Amino acid sequence: MRVHLAALAVACTTLFACPATAHGPTPQKAELRTTIAASPDAVWKLAGDFAGIGAWHPLVRAVKATGGNAPGAERTLVLEKGEITDGLDTYDAATRSLSWRLNTENAEALPVSFYTTTLTVSGAGAGSAVVWNARFYRGDTSNFPPDELNDEAAVAAMTAFFEAGLEGLKAKVEGK
Template identity: 35%
Template sequence: MLRHALRLGALPVLALVAGTVPGFAIDVMKSIDVAAPPAKVWSTIGDFCGIGSWHPAIEKCVPSTKGSTMLRTLSLKGGGTIVESQTNRDDKAMSYTYAIVEGPLPVSDYSSTLAVMPSGSGSKVTWTGTFKAKGAPDAVAKDAIEGIYTSGLAAIAEKAK
């Protein structure tokens, strides 16, 4: 009986410890084929702050720097802002990687890469991200990022024609 009580008494402590364990990384990858050559697609999306001209959720993008790091502040349609930093760029490979510095999305430790590559007579644009859910279940965080990627890729395909 005492053993049983001790085990039950340990449950709240175990639950507390388990609640502090960091979440697992969530990976999202979306891609779209675009009926335009890679150089044309890259000219549409390669500018780090150019997202303000093609993503339907972005009202405007304001570029800035902090030291040698390029930043972009995205004003969202309907309100809110996201600040992102460019962490890697390869114009020859037509890709850039960025991280969210601050914003309202239910994610943390977010890193994402947007890349263009040849595909048949056109291009393939791939948007990948890895992150942890923050303040929301994993499925909600994943759905939010997938929605951003899906709407952005559709807009790229339309604009780069």
């Protein structure tokens, strides 16, 4: 009986110790804000068009979209290193907010494996405030991802994508 209990104790320790030492990816976050010298309605006219991101985001080379601004709509963004596909989750013109998620990943084009993101336009003095935030996972979700697909690469890529987009939106709306 002692041998069986000792073997059981070793087996249990081994079984439960492995998950404690393993880890997967943790969700990362990015949030950027900008102010635009235009009314929220003028900014929303561009930013609120789910299929229209190519008109103001300089990193988006082309957009193929279906479904308009209805939840469930999809768009494929053509980026420098490939395509990714987003699906629209929510669209609320009254609060000037839309949220979408990555449906089809391409870690070469954008080194993340999944994201959910929200873009919101609100009034800010005589202009507008635009907030773009996301929660996402790195491009390689294994325990030891290569540098180009790790958490830091994912944060850097999402931040750069948001920065370029917000700068492009601001320039387009302000006519610069």
